[in-house]
Amino acid sequence: MDIKVGCDLVHIGHFKQSMKRGGRGFLYKIFTQAELAGASKPENLAGIFAAKEAVIKALGKVLKLKAGDWKKIEIIKKRNGRPEVQLHEFNDKILSRDVSISHDKEYAMAVVVFILT
Amino acid sequence: MVLTNILEKNAKEHGNRTALVMKMGYRTVSLSYGDVYEWSKRVAVFLERQGLQREDKVLLLAPNSPYWICLWWGSILGGYVPVPLNIQSTSELVRKIAEQTGAKVVFKYLHYKQPLPSNLSVFDAEFLNEIVSKSEGANFRKPPIKEKDVAELMYTSGTTGDPKGVILTHKNISSNLEAILKIAPIAETDKFLSILPLSHIFEQVIGFLLPYAKGAPIVYAHSPAAIRDLLREHRITTMAAVPEFLRVVMMKIEAQAQEGGKKKMLEILMKISGAMKLKLLQRILMRPILKKFGGRFHTVISGGAPLDPELEKKWNALGVYLLQGYGLTETSPVVSSNSYEDQRVGSVGKILPGVEVKIAPDGEILVKGANIFQGYFQNKEKTKEVFIADGPSTALGASWFKTGDIGELDKEGFLYLKGRKKYMIKGPGAQNVYPEDIELELNKIPEVKDSCVVGVEKSGGQVEIHAVLLGDIKDPEKIITRVNKKLSSYQNIAGWSIWPREDFPRSATRKVKKEEVLRWLKASKIPTPPTLVGTPLTRLLSEITGHDVSGISQKTKIVSELNLDSLLRVELVSRIEEGLGITVDEAKISSETTVLDLEEMIKKSPDGRSPVGRQEPTQKAPPFKNWPLTRRASLGRMLTQILIIFPLARIFAKLKIEGKDRLENLPLPAIFMPNHVSFLDSLFLLMALPLKIRRKIAFAAAEDVLYEQYKNIAWLVELFFNAFPFPRHEHENIKAGLEYMGRLLDKNWSIAVYPEGKMSMTRELLPLKRGAGLVGVEMDSYIVPVKISGTADIMPAGKIMPRKGGQVSVKFGKPIKFKKSDSYIEVTRKLEGVLKEL
Numbered sequence: 004m005d006i007k008v009g010c011d012l013v014h015i016g017h018f019k020q021s022m023k024r025g026g027r028g029f030l031y032k033i034f035t036q037a038e039l040a041g042a043s044k045p046e047n048l049a050g051i052f053a054a055k056e057a058v059i060k061a062l063g064k065v066l067k068l069k070a071g072d073w074k075k076i077e078i079i080k081k082r083n084g085r086p087e088v089q090l091h092e093f094n095d096k097i098l099s100r101d102v103s104i105s106h107d108k109e110y111a112m113a114v115v116v117f118i119l120t
Numbered sequence: 121m122v123l124t125n126i127l128e129k130n131a132k133e134h135g136n137r138t139a140l141v142m143k144m145g146y147r148t149v150s151l152s153y154g155d156v157y158e159w160s161k162r163v164a165v166f167l168e169r170q171g172l173q174r175e176d177k178v179l180l181l182a183p184n185s186p187y188w189i190c191l192w193w194g195s196i197l198g199g200y201v202p203v204p205l206n207i208q209s210t211s212e213l214v215r216k217i218a219e220q221t222g223a224k225v226v227f228k229y230l231h232y233k234q235p236l237p238s239n240l241s242v243f244d245a246e247f248l249n250e251i252v253s254k255s256e257g258a259n260f261r262k263p264p265i266k267e268k269d270v271a272e273l274m275y276t277s278g279t280t281g282d283p284k285g286v287i288l289t290h291k292n293i294s295s296n297l298e299a300i301l302k303i304a305p306i307a308e309t310d311k312f313l314s315i316l317p318l319s320h321i322f323e324q325v326i327g328f329l330l331p332y333a334k335g336a337p338i339v340y341a342h343s344p345a346a347i348r349d350l351l352r353e354h355r356i357t358t359m360a361a362v363p364e365f366l367r368v369v370m371m372k373i374e375a376q377a378q379e380g381g382k383k384k385m386l387e388i389l390m391k392i393s394g395a396m397k398l399k400l401l402q403r404i405l406m407r408p409i410l411k412k413f414g415g416r417f418h419t420v421i422s423g424g425a426p427l428d429p430e431l432e433k434k435w436n437a438l439g440v441y442l443l444q445g446y447g448l449t450e451t452s453p454v455v456s457s458n459s460y461e462d463q464r465v466g467s468v469g470k471i472l473p474g475v476e477v478k479i480a481p482d483g484e485i486l487v488k489g490a491n492i493f494q495g496y497f498q499n500k501e502k503t504k505e506v507f508i509a510d511g512p513s514t515a516l517g518a519s520w521f522k523t524g525d526i527g528e529l530d531k532e533g534f535l536y537l538k539g540r541k542k543y544m545i546k547g548p549g550a551q552n553v554y555p556e557d558i559e560l561e562l563n564k565i566p567e568v569k570d571s572c573v574v575g576v577e578k579s580g581g582q583v584e585i586h587a588v589l590l591g592d593i594k595d596p597e598k599i600i601t602r603v604n605k606k607l608s609s610y611q612n613i614a615g616w617s618i619w620p621r622e623d624f625p626r627s628a629t630r631k632v633k634k635e636e637v638l639r640w641l642k643a644s645k646i647p648t649p650p651t652l653v654g655t656p657l658t659r660l661l662s663e664i665t666g667h668d669v670s671g672i673s674q675k676t677k678i679v680s681e682l683n684l685d686s687l688l689r690v691e692l693v694s695r696i697e698e699g700l701g702i703t704v705d706e707a708k709i710s711s712e713t714t715v716l717d718l719e720e721m722i723k724k725s726p727d728g729r730s731p732v733g734r735q736e737p738t739q740k741a742p743p744f745k746n747w748p749l750t751r752r753a754s755l756g757r758m759l760t761q762i763l764i765i766f767p768l769a770r771i772f773a774k775l776k777i778e779g780k781d782r783l784e785n786l787p788l789p790a791i792f793m794p795n796h797v798s799f800l801d802s803l804f805l806l807m808a809l810p811l812k813i814r815r816k817i818a819f820a821a822a823e824d825v826l827y828e829q830y831k832n833i834a835w836l837v838e839l840f841f842n843a844f845p846f847p848r849h850e851h852e853n854i855k856a857g858l859e860y861m862g863r864l865l866d867k868n869w870s871i872a873v874y875p876e877g878k879m880s881m882t883r884e885l886l887p888l889k890r891g892a893g894l895v896g897v898e899m900d901s902y903i904v905p906v907k908i909s910g911t912a913d914i915m916p917a918g919k920i921m922p923r924k925g926g927q928v929s930v931k932f933g934k935p936i937k938f939k940k941s942d943s944y945i946e947v948t949r950k951l952e953g954v955l956k957e958l
Binding site for chain 1: 230231233234235242244247663664686687688690691693694695697698705706707887890897940941942943944945946948949
């Protein structure tokens with residue numbers, strides 16, 4: 004059994020700037036349609052981005068996830084408001100997972116934990 | 121006339137005819153007049169449920185689409201007032217407008233993520249069909265609407281200063297529409313292409329209401345890059361355009377002729393054609409070019425900005441009717457227009473019937489008529505300023521509206537525009553100098569991409585005529601001297617500068633925002649022409665990372681030295697993609713990557729535009745084959761199946777079908793997703809399907825298996841199973857496969873695709889490919905999971921000869937329809953679960 008953890012901090016102001024300058028292409032590169040539909044503010048998206056980064060940090064080597072594979076990770080909000088990490092591959096290697104996202108005025112952060120077989 | 125009459129009349133008279141078409145994602149959305157009416161009713165019911173009252177404002181902040189139209193009609197139908205906004209509006213502007221109008225609801229588009237006032241209910245226009253699916257059109261009760269009621273609120277320019285809301289009534293717009301129809305007969309066989317934003321009155325009336333009223337279908341361009349193909353594919357006859365667009369297209373035509381070595385010939389042809397009087401003859405002469413536009417293209421209506429007469433002549437020489445018109449949002453909008461009967465190059469046409477025009481002593485164009493707006497929303501002051509008298513009054517006869525444009529009428533009644541009153545500069549001897557005239561001359565110089573001439577006040581009260589140039593100008597002085605020779609002495613340019621950015625600030629109709637240019641001029645003390653430093657790439661890097669351009673060299677390491685973190689890396693890559701249409705692999709950018717490395721990556725990368733930001737293919741897209749879909753091929757296929765193949769199959773196996781009743785009321789086309797254990801699966805699936813579906817179904821075949829491993833019998837499989845190539849590996853051209861599938865569905869063919877992506881050797885369901893979720897969400901069709909068992913006993917996985925006989929069972933699961941807002945990954949998992957359970 005192996006535990007992998009990852010975390011990331013995103014400056015919301017920088018994120019908003021990149022969003023404005025990068026436009027459609029930028030958003031569509033990182034987020035899936037479901038994520039875009041579910042996020043009402045840029046802060047939410049910044050939090051989702053932080054979560055994806057955290058996942059890559061935690062599982063990057065194990066899953067051979069590389070930069071650019073943003074949409075292979077999906078952060079879905081469950082009905083009770085809690086976010087959940089969905090991966091489109093390697094789910095059989097993962098016994099358990101959890102993610103937590105938070106944002107304050109300037110920063111968004113995320114922490115993910117995976118328990119692997 | 122109340123505008124909704126148009127909506128109802130068309131739904132009643134030809135409800136089945138196609139009204140609006142647009143490619144959205146992989147599918148083409150096509151709404152009939154009946155559909156539009158039905159959806160509009162649902163929107164009205166939906167808005168009522170949101171608690172809207174009569175005359176409440178509905179903000180529309182979405183790009184052109186059939187959904188936009190339904191939202192607009194729906195708002196009006198319900199007695200509410202739509203407020204169309206430009207999609208590039210800043211959140212500050214939206215906030216001001218929301219506050220002023222007291223709007224409770226806004227329909228935006230998916231990737232508008234700017235903050236919106238929290239008291240607004242926000243909906244995404246793309247999901248309209250889901251939003252209104254719960255609203256019953258039958259519950260719609262029509263409110264009493266009169267001609268004099270407010271139809272919509274149009275906000276005109278105003279990113280600086282306060283936005284002004286133009287109040288337009290049903291009578292304003294319908295009177296204009298009726299007048300236009302008198303001089304511009306539109307037939308229902310015409311086909312319009314819509315490229316200008318519907319948030320602008322020009323497109324609304326000319327590109328939407330005009331064809332809609334006459335039953336002529338409208339195609340919405342889903343991307344600028346697709347315009348050429350759309351013109352051809354849909355055989356467009358008419359469109360509304362701005363002079364900028366016409367200029368760019370003409371340039372492309374000439375550039376193409378240049379490339380093919382035919383430039384001289386083109387010039388000669390255009391000259392001959394220009395001298396011809398008959399449009400018919402012109403069209404025969406210019407046929408090769410017109411064919412590129414689909415062959416039926418015959419009319420362009422130009423507006424929004426002044427049209428260069430030279431450009432006008434060129435378009436006319438192509439055999440196309442280029443009709444220039446003039447108007448403002450405040451005049452609903454058309455004041456005058458050229459028509460098929462009456463045309464003068466350089467003029468904006470004769471005054472529309474029912475509209476009165478008078479030229480004021482200072483040359484300003486004054487207008488009176490049923491098309492004049494009711495005033496600016498909650499802004500009596502600004503309203504007073506634009507009327508001669510205290511506002512539009514119907515009691516004493518309508519007042520004259522001041523257009524702010526200077527013009528003159530000739531003896532025959534043709535109107536000619538001289539320029540905008542507020543931009544007019546007084547020459548040294550009090551002559552009227554129109555910057556537009558000077559700009560026209562400047563723009564004729566090839567190096568000058570565009571120009572903006574303004575009057576700059578100097579100390580001593582004198583006004584200097586100053587030209588701001590756009591482009592890669594090496595010797596501005598030479599250009600200015602050259603142009604000054606062509607102008608009258610009082611028009612001479614005294615000062616000049618070069619605009620330091622890639623383009624001027626522009627309005628929705630691409631007009632240069634002169635106030636902003638003037639402000640920039642006043643701010644910079646000495647307008648020294650700063651040349652652009654660095655290369656486009658280093659400038660982009662500088663903008664993104666905040667580092668000074670001069671500090672970035674080819675050896676600079678972009679990650680470590682410029683602090684390019686993962687967020688900025690994504691921005692960089694997506695902007696390179698959007699700007700150059702070239703995909704760069706993010707993963708290849710490491711801490712050692714230098715600017716030079718990046719340049720190499722860009723040079724070597726395959727050229728391909730991915731408008732939705734997906735990964736680009738290394739292979740070409742397979743061409744769409746129409747022949748397997750024809751009646752003859754279908755007939756041949758069905759006969760062979762029934763007479764030969766099926767009976768043969770029955771020798772080897774008995775077929776048991778379960779769940780066939782689930783297919784009875786299945787809306788077609790649908791997508792069947794079976795598990796895969798043997799090559800016989802497709803055959804037995806076909807046998808199990810009811811005739812209605814079997815007649816029109818196509819099978820997705822793994823490109824690498826069918827077309828490479830078994831390419832000798834590929835054509836056979838193509839014919840008898842109507843197979844089409846579908847990629848299943850990440851590096852293959854998945855997008856092309858999806859486009860192919862979308863096209864088949866558009867033609868009403870159902871699809872069968874194996875979501876596992878390959879045959880399971882163990883009879884256990886393999887994890888589904890990510891594409892399964894994508895197909896489920898994007899293809900806008902019902903998905904039918906199918907469980908096939910027994911085929912592996914007869915012909916095991918991978919074999920192509922049957923071993924023995926047996927029993928095959930085909931079980932149809934419950935058809936599922938997914939929402940556009942569903943997550944691909946979740947849908948894939950759901951389908952997996954459903955298939956496992958079967």
